[in-house]
Amino acid sequence: MRPDPEHDSPFRLPCNPPMSRARFLRLAAATVTGFALGTPAAAARGASSPAATMLTRPIPATGEALPVIGCGTYVGFDVAPGSAEYQRLPGVLQALFDAGGSVIDSSPMYGRAEAVTGELLAATGAHRQAFVATKVWTRGRAEGIRQMEESLRRLQVERLDLMQIHNLVDWPTHLATLRDWKAAGRVRYLGVTHYTAGAYAELEAVMRAEPVDFVQINYSLDEREAERRILPLAAERGMAVIINRPFGGGGLLRRLRGRPLPPWAADIDASSWAQLLLKFVLSHSAVTCAIPGTSRPEHMADNALAGTGAIPGRDFWERHRIDAG
Template identity: 80%
Template sequence: MPAHFTSPDSFPRSLPMSRATFLRLAAAGAASLVLASPARTADRTPAPAMHTRPIPATGERLPVIGCGTYIGFDVAHNSDEYQRLPGVLQALFDAGGAVIDSSPMYGRAEAVTGKLLAAAGSHGKAFLATKVWTRGRAEGIRQMEESLRRLQVERLDLMQIHNLVDWQTHLATLREWKAAGRVRYLGVTHYTAGAYDALEAVMRAEALDFVQINYSADEREAERRILPLAAERGMAVIINRPFGGGGLLRRLRERPLPAWAADIGATSWAQLLLKFVLSHPAVTCAIPGTSRPEHMADNALAGTGVIPAPSFWTKHPIDAT
């Protein structure tokens, strides 16, 4: 494990709390309880540990819930939205999380992430992943150098080729960067099942450390091809769109949780949907995006306690309609 990436077991923990409970407390002015260390809480009960899973290429273990920065971190400095973001990262780290995923296509997200980590002295707690999203070797190198500058690091944990754009060119560069120690892992991404033919071809032809794809209770195409192939080829899998791009969670949040949610320790729909994603054994980490500390704390709880077997969902399907 690299010196800058602290073991998840050493991260401070926060008390488990459901999304609904947190929101009620926040409205009452007590939101600070969620981000307090166990020593400051009333009963001093430590939070449950977040599960970790190995990166097949090395065996290094990653916490199973991270944070995506699309939209939520593309905000102006000193805006109201920006003022919430330190709490998002603190909630991630307090829960034992580490993975923060960004991209140059996310506007200000890389620069905001770097600024927040630097201000809190938290670079050592983060597993930083970003992407190259352009064409041509020279432009790709320029863009990756800019990502390093924005994120305020000299080496990245993971660089991914965004949506397979000019992947042959960038993969050659990334192998050079990995050999030189400028990136630790390399991978490719996509977010739509329509790209799975091309993605599958790349996965079969190339040695990759990571693949990032969409997968949720209402976008299950990856189960048939991509997830089994990743397991076969020894690739770690990061899941984007675990809430179906947000539409699924919006549809479900007004419904009561099914009674069987308690059997797997889920106290919110977000936790239930994330536990569904994590049930697949090929999944390494899910990166739901959020700009709210209470949602990050709630999401992180999905990575604790019971992660059911895939067969659980046959008996307990999620109605995504």
């Protein structure tokens, strides 16, 4: 069993014998569709449920409200049909939607993640609840179009909410194509991504030269380089910001796990280290949404709670420092 990309833990769920893919998808559809229509427990929670309270932030290009916590699919959704890992994934989507979240981010770089995402959304009829984002990760116009067409097929959609140029690979070529696709209604938003501060100079140049809708970057308590130029520039240019690696790729969270939460965590409505670290990311006003990756329903539910309650201002973190060494 592979580690969870953000919440790697020595605790492992027991593995039942794999069921057939067809039977699993039928059960997934029943589970998540029932959830989407509202279970008695959810109805009893009413307005106090997480779905009623997850914060949203506007996409600057349109003003559309986007929930502040989503789900990344790197590693966690790159699993074989019928495997124990695959059987957990409907619960991840259920936990995301139950909390009021919608953003699911993938890439053709992530193995089977796009296909698995598409299978589960189609099986549960949950496409209407999801804000589906993926990426183009190749060179050349024709190859880029072929790859994006394949992503649409795998994700089982005719139009994508967001198509991003992965790690700026051949961005001038793909950006021209994406503008055509956006004009034709095949994508709603377009963006660029990277995951390392070493690419920020090139990213900044693109952001200054091109009117993209979204920027996706790494940002966490121990990877704060984006605060210097990228996040302020996104705010200045009216670009939505999606944050990948909000836990420092998992290493930061692993270092903190097992330590007691600081007493002041309760002041910002954080009941776990994951929530505290996500609230740090969300405390920057330029951030639109964070997408911690997970393949575990309980971790998705825990992550989502970071999007509820208090989000402190930037000065809070100057007064309350965390030794993550």
